[in-house]
Amino acid sequence: MDAELSTPVLDTPMLDRVKVPADMRGLDMGQLRQLADDVRAEMIHTVGQTGGHLGSGLGVVELTVALHYVFETPRDKVIWDVGHQAYPHKIITGRRDRIRTLRQPGGLSGFTKRSESEYDPFGAAHSSTSISAALGFAIANKIAGQPGKAIAVIGDGSMSAGMAYEAMNNAQAAGNRLVVILNDNDMSIAPPVGGLSAYLARLVSSRPFLELREMAKKLSRRLPAPLHSAAKKTDEFARGMVMGGTLFEELGFYYVGPIDGHNLEQLIPVLENVRDAAEGPCLIHVVTQKGKGYGPAEAAADKYHGVQKFNVITGEQVKAVAKAPAYQNVFGETLAKLADSDDKIVAITAAMPSGTGVDKFAKAHPTRTFDVGIAEQHAVTFAAGLAAQGMKPFCAIYSTFLQRAYDQVVHDVAIQNLPVRFAIDRAGLVGADGCTHAGTFDVTYLASLPNMVVMAAADEAELVHMTYTAACHDSGPIAFRYPRGNGVGVPLPETPQRLEIGKGRIVRGGSGKIAILSLGTRLAEALKAADTLEAKGLPTTVADLRFAKPLDEDLIRRLAATHEVVISIEEGSIGGLGAHILTLASDEGWTDAGLKIRTMRLPDVFQDHxxxxxxYDTAGLNAPHIVETVLKALRWNDMDEALLGAGDVRA
Incomplete structure (x- = not known):
């Protein structure tokens, strides 16, 4: 059954009254609960039609309502870490009328975005940035003497990244202008939430308790040093014993929690107390459930984290039948087979086991699989340590997330020439996730490094060969990139081939006027372009370079010497393959001999979803654009077309 045809009609009377947060601040508790129910229904209905992140947003519906009810947004800044849980936030901040454009062309972003709304004070899509950003807002207001608090909402998964603790270590300077909401929905870092813990949270965040505690602190400072220290530890121990939070106290936060993140009667009084607190940054520990309020998502939180369109009634996701396996699965299954006969192979991922295909490896080799959480820097240096001790680590990280560990790639891997294997998923443009998740820079930032080998798979069969080549490469770091989604449908080799480092291949032709040098999956478009060019009487050679570094200089020299036009094409930013080819051409003076070189790459912009x-059509990297680039280089015009039609084809 079609998911859209089976979507129930929405009845959202309270949400219909709330266009922006100011509209909810006169509502009573019963009305707020109804509003939360309406927001949840609207979100389920929307994501059923658009696809997107579901479970995380459902888990923060009540928290979202409570935050906008208690704090004076947009003056007070609510900053959502990552942002994939911000759909309820978008619904009640003036964007409900566009919510069904989520992740659609020209529609709302799947993450927070400054240009989209004044209620999105800070854009996000990578994790663990919210506390640092909120601290910046809070300090800026403090320096300017302006009112306004900054509230960072960060999930327990994002707390695995060191950046969150770096920010918290500096948070004292913000005073009571900074509030951190720790959304605990997975790791179970606290005891079960119940009436007692809720009561204690409300008690210790209340003004009388805080004033009493401050008075006690002032008195204790007058005691001799040993007694003062003992009093401080007694206070921390007493509250830490019943509620946890000692770590956050040590970082300078006043810890409150845990409290039930779905209970507005508990949430709102605590938030109000913290809002009115006299001094010091505060951390509120809120326990929520991913997928809350929607049975299929509650039962399978991981499956419903990010979804395709789905049947709202049954929860069944609408998926197109794939004609070829997904690239990440090809990688994961290939690596698992290689590890069957090589006990030195290990796999590392940073909280993306299924997205990178490492889950396939983990099923076969669980003791050699390491998910380090959202900690890309640690993942890379951990891999470097494994390599230094003789293991064969495969560090599988999305291109956009590997950016977060670039210093470790340079300092801990490349400089030491350690054989870490980087499996770079989501290379190139990624569709609905937009510019924050696009893998556009990895060739540029990796191919500039001494000792680094950089490969790009043209199809799923090439990915098999490159995975095996990386396993065999022990003389330094090596990276191979591949896109999001499914392969092109070529047969997978039963026996992988070890590729010669720095050697490409001729895929079509070998002589003629035009040579197209492709890196990555634009190869299919290059072959289509060659068909069109040859129909115009322009013999075309197509080469799959395979390697951005080291370049196959012999192949490029040969093609440059025998062709009039050389076109390079890649799914990456300026500074990548094209720049390396132009450097070679400049060093050897090819352009002085009349060779026409053109480089095709992603434009110097951040492309929307x-x-x-x-x-790729917008970027100018499809077959018609290749043909156009060639014809412009040849100064081909309408007269040439007329001569072609008359049978007088240019030599």
Missing amino acids: DAPDKQ
Whole structure:
């Protein structure tokens, strides 16, 4: 059954009254609960039609309502870590009328975005940035003497990244202008939430308790040093014993919690107490459930974290039948097979086991699989340590997330020439996740490093060969990139081939006027372009370079010497393959001999979300653009077309 045809009609009387947060601040508790129910229904209905992140947003519906009810947004800044849980926030901040454009061409972003709304004070999509950003807002207001608090909402998964603790270590300077909401929905870092813990949270965040505690602190400072220290430890121990939070206290936060993140009667009084607190940054520990209020998502939180369109009644996701396996699965299954006969192979991922295919490896080799959480820097240096001790680590990280560990790639891997294998998923443009998740810079930032080998798979069969090549490469670091989504449908090799480092291949032709040098999955478009060019009487050679570094200089020299036009094409930013080819041409003076070299790459912009094919069309990297680039280089015009039609084809 079609998911959209089976979507129930929405009845959201309270949400219909709330266009922006100011509209909810006169509501009573019963009305707020109804509003939360309406927001949840609207979100389920929307994501059923658009796809997107579901479970995380459902888990923060009540928290979202409570935050906008208690704090004076947009003056007070609510900053959502990552942002994939911000759909309820968008619904009640003036964007409900556009919510069904989520992740659609020209529609709302799937994450927070400054240009989209004044209620999105800070854009996000990578994790663990919220506390640092909120601290910046809080300190800026403090320096300017302006009112306003900054509230960072960060999930327990994001707390695995060191950046969160770096920010918290500096938070004292913000005083009571900074509030951190720790959304605990997975790791179970606290005891079960119940009436006692809720009562204690309300008690210790109340003004009388805080004033009494401050008075006690002042008195204790007058005691001799040993007694003062003992009094401080007694206070921390007493509250830490019943509620946890000693770590956060040590970082300078006043800890409150845990409290039930779905209970507005508990949430709102605590938030109000913290809002009115006299001094010091505060951390509120809120326990929520991913997928709350929607049975299928509650039963399978991981499955419903990010979804395709789905049947709202049954929860069944609407998925197209794939004609080829997903690239990440090809990688994961290939690596698992290689590890069957090589006990030195280990796999590392940073909280993306299924997204990178490492889950396939983990099923076969659980003791050699390491998910380090959202900690890319640690993942890379951990891999470097494994390599230094003789293991064969495969560090599988999305291109956009590997950016977060670039210093470790340079300092801990490349400088020491350690054989870490980087499996770079989501290379190139990624569709609905937009510019924050696009893998556009990895060739540029990796191919500039001494000792680094950089490969790009043209299809799923090439990915098999490159995974095996990386396993065999022990003389330094090596990276191979591949896109999001499914392969092109070529047969997978039963026996992988070890590729010669720095050697490409001729895929079509070998002589003629035009040579197209492709890196990555634009190879299919290059072959389509060659068909069009040859129909115009322009013989075309197509080469799959395979390597951005080291370049196959012999192959490029040969093609440059025998062709009039050389076109390079890649799914990456300026500074990548094209720049390396132009450097070679400049060093050897090819352009002085009349060779026409053109480089095709992603434009120097951050591209908005769209379907991948449309993104590449906008970027000018599809077959018609290749043909156009060639014809412009040849100064081909309408007269040439007329001569072609008359049978007088240019030599």
